[in-house]
Amino acid sequence: MEAFVNQLPIGISIGAVLLLIALGLTFTFGQMGVINMAHGEFIMAGAYTAYLLQDLTGRMAVIVALPVAFAVAGLMGLILERTAIRHFYGRPLDTLLLTWGVSLVLQQLARDLFGAPNVQVQAPAWLQGGIGTLPYNRLFIFVLALLTVAGVWAYLNRTGQGRRMQAVMQNRGLAAVSGIDTGRVDQRTFFIGSGLAGVAGVALTLIGPVGPTLGTYYIVDAFLVVVAGGLGSLLGAVVAAAGLGLLNSYAEFWSDASLAKVIVFAVIVAFLQVRPQGLFVLRSRALS
Amino acid sequence: MNAVTNLARLRGPGIFAVVAALALVVAPLALEPFRLGLLAKYLCFAIVALGIGLAWGQGGMLTLGQGVFFGLGGYAMGMHLKLVEASSLPSSGSSSGGGPALPDFMVWSGVEELPALWAPFADPVFALAMVVAGPVLIATVLGLLVFRQRVRGAYFAILTQALAAAFVILLVGQQGLTGGTNGLTNFFELFGRDLADDSTQRGLYIVVALVLGVLYLGARQLVNSRFGRLLVAVRDGEDRVRFLGYDPAVVKTIVFAISAGMAGLAGALFVPVVGIISPALLGVVPSLELVVAVAVGGRFALAGAVLGAVVMGYAKTSFSEQFADGWLYLQGALFILVMTLAPKGLVGLAASAREALAARRRPAVPASRTVKEIA
Amino acid sequence: MSPIIEVRGLSVVFDGFRALDGVDLTVERGELRFLIGPNGAGKTTLIDVVTGLTRPASGEVLLAGRSLTGLREHQIVRLGVGRTFQTSVVFEELTVLENLDLAAAFRRPLLSLARRRRGVSETVAEALETTGLAGLADRPAGVLSHGQRQWLEIGMLLAQRPEVLLLDEPVAGMSRAERERTGELLTSVARDRTVIVVEHDMEFLRRYASQVTVLHEGRVLAEGSVEEVRGDPRVQEVYIGRRKDDAVSAGS
Numbered sequence: 001m002e003a004f005v006n007q008l009p010i011g012i013s014i015g016a017v018l019l020l021i022a023l024g025l026t027f028t029f030g031q032m033g034v035i036n037m038a039h040g041e042f043i044m045a046g047a048y049t050a051y052l053l054q055d056l057t058g059r060m061a062v063i064v065a066l067p068v069a070f071a072v073a074g075l076m077g078l079i080l081e082r083t084a085i086r087h088f089y090g091r092p093l094d095t096l097l098l099t100w101g102v103s104l105v106l107q108q109l110a111r112d113l114f115g116a117p118n119v120q121v122q123a124p125a126w127l128q129g130g131i132g133t134l135p136y137n138r139l140f141i142f143v144l145a146l147l148t149v150a151g152v153w154a155y156l157n158r159t160g161q162g163r164r165m166q167a168v169m170q171n172r173g174l175a176a177v178s179g180i181d182t183g184r185v186d187q188r189t190f191f192i193g194s195g196l197a198g199v200a201g202v203a204l205t206l207i208g209p210v211g212p213t214l215g216t217y218y219i220v221d222a223f224l225v226v227v228a229g230g231l232g233s234l235l236g237a238v239v240a241a242a243g244l245g246l247l248n249s250y251a252e253f254w255s256d257a258s259l260a261k262v263i264v265f266a267v268i269v270a271f272l273q274v275r276p277q278g279l280f281v282l283r284s285r286a287l288s
Numbered sequence: 289m290n291a292v293t294n295l296a297r298l299r300g301p302g303i304f305a306v307v308a309a310l311a312l313v314v315a316p317l318a319l320e321p322f323r324l325g326l327l328a329k330y331l332c333f334a335i336v337a338l339g340i341g342l343a344w345g346q347g348g349m350l351t352l353g354q355g356v357f358f359g360l361g362g363y364a365m366g367m368h369l370k371l372v373e374a375s376s377l378p379s380s381g382s383s384s385g386g387g388p389a390l391p392d393f394m395v396w397s398g399v400e401e402l403p404a405l406w407a408p409f410a411d412p413v414f415a416l417a418m419v420v421a422g423p424v425l426i427a428t429v430l431g432l433l434v435f436r437q438r439v440r441g442a443y444f445a446i447l448t449q450a451l452a453a454a455f456v457i458l459l460v461g462q463q464g465l466t467g468g469t470n471g472l473t474n475f476f477e478l479f480g481r482d483l484a485d486d487s488t489q490r491g492l493y494i495v496v497a498l499v500l501g502v503l504y505l506g507a508r509q510l511v512n513s514r515f516g517r518l519l520v521a522v523r524d525g526e527d528r529v530r531f532l533g534y535d536p537a538v539v540k541t542i543v544f545a546i547s548a549g550m551a552g553l554a555g556a557l558f559v560p561v562v563g564i565i566s567p568a569l570l571g572v573v574p575s576l577e578l579v580v581a582v583a584v585g586g587r588f589a590l591a592g593a594v595l596g597a598v599v600m601g602y603a604k605t606s607f608s609e610q611f612a613d614g615w616l617y618l619q620g621a622l623f624i625l626v627m628t629l630a631p632k633g634l635v636g637l638a639a640s641a642r643e644a645l646a647a648r649r650r651p652a653v654p655a656s657r658t659v660k661e662i663a
Numbered sequence: 664m665s666p667i668i669e670v671r672g673l674s675v676v677f678d679g680f681r682a683l684d685g686v687d688l689t690v691e692r693g694e695l696r697f698l699i700g701p702n703g704a705g706k707t708t709l710i711d712v713v714t715g716l717t718r719p720a721s722g723e724v725l726l727a728g729r730s731l732t733g734l735r736e737h738q739i740v741r742l743g744v745g746r747t748f749q750t751s752v753v754f755e756e757l758t759v760l761e762n763l764d765l766a767a768a769f770r771r772p773l774l775s776l777a778r779r780r781r782g783v784s785e786t787v788a789e790a791l792e793t794t795g796l797a798g799l800a801d802r803p804a805g806v807l808s809h810g811q812r813q814w815l816e817i818g819m820l821l822a823q824r825p826e827v828l829l830l831d832e833p834v835a836g837m838s839r840a841e842r843e844r845t846g847e848l849l850t851s852v853a854r855d856r857t858v859i860v861v862e863h864d865m866e867f868l869r870r871y872a873s874q875v876t877v878l879h880e881g882r883v884l885a886e887g888s889v890e891e892v893r894g895d896p897r898v899q900e901v902y903i904g905r906r907k908d909d910a911v912s913a914g915s
Contacts, residue, residue: 224446226446
């Protein structure tokens with residue numbers, strides 16, 4: 001029982017990080033059919049942003065970095081969308097490979113700029129310690145994820161931009177003929193989705209070191225969240241991220257770290273037997 | 289006119305014969321042992337690429353986890369070689385005596401008894417059978433589960449990638465069983481022959497080239513058969529195929545299993561050729577690299593897949609020899625360029641160049657093409 | 664002897680919307696049955712359920728007395744039910760001949776498919792002949808015109824040799840001449856098979872239909888000969904209340 005309680009915050013914070021990463025993916029994937037393998041490198045960019053800000057702001061770097069990393073990663077996403085991805089709409093598998101090439105280049109760039117060894121970002125003093133078994137840094141990540149989800153929800157449902165984004169996601173052609181500039185919406189989606197990856201990167205500096213391959217550790221699991229949650233579904237992403245985070249941490253605890261991923265994989269395949277299209281999908285009669 | 293069409297029909301087999309002669313006769317004579325070994329390695333990758341060409345190019349299944357099958361084949365072979373070696377060197381083998389001899393790395397990591405998983409691999413027939421059967425079995429089970437539920441496209445790609453990631457973590461974690469990060473290495477002999485010997489390596493090269501040739505011909509036969517047409521139909525309209533009375537899940541599973549079996553075979557050949565099998569050779573990145581190679585060569589033609597694997601393998605070796613870090617930039621950039629400008633790869637470029645050339649010549653001097661091709 | 668197709672109490676729900684609501688339908692062997700009704704009446708949904716594309720919320724479909732519930736699409740095809748789609752789907756990279764050949768080959772054992780096709784089977788030759796596509800046999804299906812694609816689809820259906828054919832708006836978007844050819848094709852096909860056609864085109868209906876079932880808002884509104892259905896005041900109301908150009912009585 002004690003072990004169960006101890007694992008809980010770890011599982012939830014893994015889930016929170018996965019959620020921050022997967023939110024961006026589920027929208028770019030759901031809306032544009034783009035599988036962005038460079039998303040992991042936007043995470044890395046966010047983490048390095050916090051690292052660089054350290055020189056200026058000292059231990060407040062993590063807080064200051066949140067908005068800055070959002071903008072940095074968002075801009076990188078926007079550039080990627082404008083220069084490359086927009087030529088690939090409707091060819092999801094090709095974007096996967098294209099963005100993988102981009103991700104290779106970005107990783108090597110990070111190695112050349114910051115060196116191959118990992119670097120450390122100092123967390124603010126008030127994030128050290130915790131309540132009982134719950135460390136403050138994990139609590140912080142959890143709250144950050146909650147706030148982000150609330151923000152995304154409000155954006156989608158309470159702003160005109162957000163509603164247009166949903167419209168494009170559900171029916172691109174119809175949205176276009178209704179006078180929505182789908183190109184702009186795509187750019188915005190990509191900016192926000194990539195920006196969220198930057199935020200996730202900052203959060204990751206609280207629980208581990210930063211290196212050029214930081215993103216690669218999380219990107220596969222984040223994609224699994226998208227698959228299990230259902231395309232473009234906010235609620236699906238939340239539930240799937242929480243589930244996957246907890247599953248990861250308990251599988252690791254009850255078997256060992258090396259078997260955990262195999263167990264997670266098996267659970268996902270089993271889950272797809274029941275819900276092949278993920279948790280939440282609109283039932284449609286179109287022959288895809 | 290008839291001569292032209294006949295010649296055009298002969299062009300494929302003609303190129304195949306020339307390439308086969310180059311690979312089987314000229315290369316072993318002309319290349320020094322080190323280079324021949326490298327070529328053998330590229331040809332192993334080409335076998336994996338052939339499978340990717342079938343599954344992805346023909347069948348539309350983007351598999352990002354071929355490293356898993358490559359690894360299963362490689363480890364099956366590696367385990368067998370390790371066991372043979374351990375039993376031939378009784379002094380350094382089992383420390384406790386009595387039971388079967390232990391491979392060196394197990395002794396180092398304090399394993400005292402040969403794990404039950406290892407024991408049957410002492411039998412060469414079992415090991416060789418597992419090289420193909422293991423990957424085929426796993427691909428079949430996964431394929432049936434996933435394809436029957438109509439999980440496809442990007443979803444399938446993501447799943448296979450997750451499988452590759454999980455497999456590597458498993459291999460690294462089970463140190464005592466798999467050799468961990470180091471994998472299996474220090475192989476000295478293969479079926480009684482000294483692996484360090486040049487003639488053994490040359491023989492191995494020829495075996496690899498022959499296997500690739502035979503698999504290529506088999507894959508071509510498959511592509512040109514009714515089943516191959518069905519596969520293309522499944523790729524372009526899976527839902528429509530159901531209404532022709534076929535189960536696309538079965539078609540896809542068969543092809544996925546074939547590609548997995550090819551990767552397994554390639555892994556098994558890779559082990560004696562290169563002398564190591566380790567997690568770093570079969571994770572997410574190496575799996576993707578081979579997909580990239582297929583895309584560069586031309587995914588819609590089997591020959592493109594093979595060509596791409598050899599070209600990219602060669603490029604990787606020669607560039608990382610000179611500027612190690614530059615390779616990642618180059619690979620990334622090359623890849624972005626190919627995907628953007630030439631989605632059909634080198635083979636596609638060659639085909640459009642040939643067409644452009646023919647179109648320029650035909651109206652002006654209609655006979656010249658015929659003359660040239662006969663000459 | 665049981666009827667070839669029997670639909671009992673069929674209901675389909677899409678996210679709360681009842682696309683079909685307790686539909687009963689009986690089609691006898693050898694019939695040429697037309698399904699008509701305004702947009703959203705549930706015609707295509709009915710076909711989708713019969714062919715296994717859509718799972719019903721309740722009710723069942725019997726093929727010659729055998730329930731099709733729970734069968735997958737390809738299994739239903741193998742029992743002898745074939746269909747076409749509103750927007751014709753053919754395999755553009757394959758030639759016309761290869762499209763037809765695949766349609767004809769599904770009864771062969773899987774292993775025999777690993778051999779190359781040699782020559783043209785009788786079934787395929789017949790389908791080429793009937794659809795008038797023999798001249799285009801070796802062209803990729805991607806180059807066909809809209810009408811030719813529809814015929815290729817019908818040809819593929821014929822090559823399957825099903826007992827029951829379900830056609831979803833086979834003449835939509837066709838020219839007058841093409842429609843006429845299609846109509847003749849249907850009549851000749853229906854001689855030894857059961858054909859169910861969803862069609863909007865009223866002129867086409869008048870010329871070729873014998874038995875008509877009218878669907879409206881997921882229910883069967885009327886059933887009978889063309890004359891009977893045209894005279895039915897409920898049918899007139901449904902059509903005139905909606906769109907003039909769809910009206911059954913417009914031409915009479």
